Amino acid sequence: MARTRLGTHIGVVVDDYRLDPADPGLRDFVTELLLQHKVVFFKSQHLDRHTFMQVAKRIGRTEVHPFISEDEPVVHGISPFQPYHEYPEITGIYHDEEHTGNLNAWHSDLNWREVPTFGSLLRAVQIPPRGGDTCWANMAAAYASLSSEVKEQLDGLRVVHDWMQIYFPAFDGNDETLARMREKYPAQSHPLVLTHPFTGEKSLFSNKVSGVRV
Incomplete structure (x- = not known):
């Protein structure tokens, strides 16, 4: 190996x-x-x-994504489309000429949950002959690269993570369902600098997709 x-x-x-x-x-x-x-x-x-x-x-x-759909993506171009009825935990992400996606920005999966996920598993079923790249960033290395002065400024700050910034369009005209989901999944406040429970590493935990610094 x-x-x-x-x-x-x-x-x-x-x-x-x-x-x-x-x-x-x-x-x-x-x-x-x-x-x-x-x-x-x-x-x-x-x-x-x-x-x-x-x-x-x-x-x-x-776990099963809270906004799963068996018929079509809840918000066109992004997850969670559920392609396999027998496995609701598997969500599909597909891009084509009509669905170009709107998560082409740095983000963490399900960062707006009370307990964010440990990780994600991806299976490439069909990939384009060119492009279509997915990029990752080491936010522990990003934090480690900061000066001591900047680290002191960031330590202790918190970030509000809110799914509304992503999935709000899915509830257009359906205020009752929106209110129910809003109550079930309220915005969550997490430390801007997280300490990994297994490694003890400190890392930055924020993104412009669904995070607002406070």
Whole structure:
């Protein structure tokens, strides 16, 4: 099994390794790689949706997106479109000429939840011959690069994360449902500088998609 680092601060590619949901060491192996490299690419897996779901459940506890849709994306161009009725935890993201997406900006998945997710698993089903790149950033390295003076200014600040900035258009003309979802998923205040519960690393936790600094 070969591991190739992709950059100075983030990313590793793993070759000659099979994501096997029957492997009792799968969770620990993947978690170790995630904690060390933040983003892990497993090449040549060819997972169908059934095995993909089994792998995800072996690695961690899966959840269903609050704004799931079985018919079409709640907001065109972005998740959560649910392509498989038997697996509501799997959401689809697709872009084409008509659905170009509106999350082409730095963000964290489900950062507006009371308990943000540990991570996301992505399975590339169809990719374009060029472009279509997804980029990641190491926010722990970003924090570490700041001066002591700036760190002191940021420590103790909080950020309000609100899904309304993303999904509000989905409730146009449906004030009753909007009010119900607003009550169920209120805006959340999280520290701007988070301390990772496993590594102790400090990282920045904010983005312009659904975060307002306070």
